[in-house]
Amino acid sequence: MAVLRLPSLLCLLLLSIFTTTSAFLPLIIGSRAIVRRMATAATPKSELPKDEGGWRAILNPNQFAILRQKATEPGGYSESTPGALEYELKKAFKTKNPKEGVYTCVGCGAPLYKASTKFDSGCGWPAFFQGIEGAIKEVPDADGRRVEIVCANCDGHLGHVFKNEGFSNPTNERHCVNGICLRYDPAV
Ligand SMILES: [Zn+2]
Numbered sequence: 135m136a137v138l139r140l141p142s143l144l145c146l147l148l149l150s151i152f153t154t155t156s157a158f159l160p161l162i163i164g165s166r167a168i169v170r171r172m173a174t175a176a177t178p179k180s181e182l183p184k185d186e187g188g189w190r191a192i193l194n195p196n197q198f199a200i201l202r203q204k205a206t207e208p209g210g211y212s213e214s215t216p217g218a219l220e221y222e223l224k225k226a227f228k229t230k231n232p233k234e235g236v237y238t239c240v241g242c243g244a245p246l247y248k249a250s251t252k253f254d255s256g257c258g259w260p261a262f263f264q265g266i267e268g269a270i271k272e273v274p275d276a277d278g279r280r281v282e283i284v285c286a287n288c289d290g291h292l293g294h295v296f297k298n299e300g301f302s303n304p305t306n307e308r309h310c311v312n313g314i315c316l317r318y319d320p321a322v
Contacts, residue, residue, distance in 0.1 A: 177242045179287060244286070260311050271285070293312050
């Protein structure tokens with residue numbers, strides 16, 4: 135009997151491992167999606183949502199709050215929160231600044247920043263010294279002091295750009311971008 139029981143127990147054990155793994159699979163995929171290769175063609179302006187309900191249907195609440203309502207993620211959020219951009223980059227690539235690839239807009243898929251322009255500013259948000267040509271629009275912030283940056287394709291709020299702060303990068307600019315607005319594509 136003992137000989138017969140062993141395979142049964144083994145099967146049960148394997149089955150339980152399999153079902154446990156299956157149950158968590160969507161979560162694992164969900165947390166890694168931020169750095170998985172996606173179809174990165176930008177949604178044409180004519181096909182973008184026309185109202186708040188349309189945007190809420192394709193963005194999660196945090197993405198909606200930032201891109202459409204100009205909220206700001208907490209400092210350090212991207213690097214310290216599982217599922218967030220820089221946290222997942224460090225997990226997948228052992229660095230939050232991989233040199234290959236491109237960052238795209240989570241609202242419309244437009245390529246916004248080359249990975250080679252990302253740098254560590256120490257400010258608590260993802261930082262870039264240059265947007266892809268024509269991809270970023272600069273507009274005066276409502277606060278009358280700062281310069282807001284938005285996606286030129288979907289007008290989604292990204293963050294702010296600060297100039298002449300003394301960073302030793304090619305432009306002396308810091309595009310301070312909410313990580314929630316970006317998706318990383320390593321293959322572009
Ligand atoms: Zn966009």
